[in-house]
Amino acid sequence: MATTKKKRRKKSVKKLKYSNRNLNFVHVVTLAGIILILLVIILAVRGCGGISHRTPEGVVEGYIKAAVAGKDKKMQECYSADKISDEAKTEISSTIKYFQAHGAKDVNIDSCEAISESKSYSYVYIRYNLVLQNDQEYPCISTYLVKVQDKKYYLYSPSDISDKISQQAAKDYQKFMTTKTYTDYTKAYEIFLKKNPGYEDKIASKLNG
Template identity: 60%
Template sequence: MRRGIRFIIPAIALLVILAMSGCGVSHKTPEGVVESLIKGYVKGEEKKVKDCYEQKKDTEESLQTEITATMKYFEAHNVSELKLGECDTLSEDKDYSYVYILYNLVLENEQEYPCVSTYMVEKKEKKYYVLPPSKITDDMRKQAAEDYAKFMTTDSYKAYTKAYNTFIKKNPGYEDKIASKLS
């Protein structure tokens, strides 16, 4: 009996460690923090989202408003699963990266709603954080617009657009339905 307990306790400890390691935010890469942000939003994990923005305490009012609205947006879709696709850096400049992420929201009826999002990410002391809109300068916005225009010519973006248009044709009025849930 004692021998069995010696093996069970370390096994349980290992399971707990493995379970907890998947729950945090990845600040190791710009892409990692963006993926963590999307996962946090979809799962409704406000603490995780705030950690991605480095705003765990004393969250800026405008950012809190955005977080709340974005969480309601994802909630309105009744997502059963999140399928992450490509996530890569469109541009980098010293301590900043402009990152895109493609993902699908798997809906209750098993259809996949294609999405694309972009975020400005800042490197601070070897960790990456998503920049809140209030910290994005006009120069950053201008550069991001140029980078996004280039991104729109890529095969990745074209594939996203094709998938999105196909979804909308199969589900006319879907976005209106989501908008009505939010109003």
């Protein structure tokens, strides 16, 4: 009887070891599956380069990034949930052409905030540097009027900007020109031109050619 009991104990130990191996294998496979799913999601988000409509600043940043990358369809997403106007299409093509004239291969965004806000719109500036082919950075500042549509933010089409909004934006921009953000930009711009004499003429000739 003693011998039989010992054999049963040995068999039960073997079964326990085998079940632990199976359990560890299941854990490893499950963990690997989760990691794979996360990687797919991350790569999809990066590859998509989607436009954020959650904030006025988000849509402006997305617009500039898409413009430097030459993605006109992504830029169109920034303008409206409805059919895009011909004026907006012209604005898009002009912006892409401008960045291409610089030979920009990337963009580094320094800051992006609202200059002023009202019930009907936000007036947003974005300060950024175009990364050129020689790795120099060309300082830029752009401003955009942003509206809310279906609880999402979109750029105003040029044809939708009223005279009243345009006049107020001009006044707000004059105030913005006295801020540190703007003065820092002008200093960086002047330094770049000193290092690259005749640069603006070269860009102008490309755009007019």
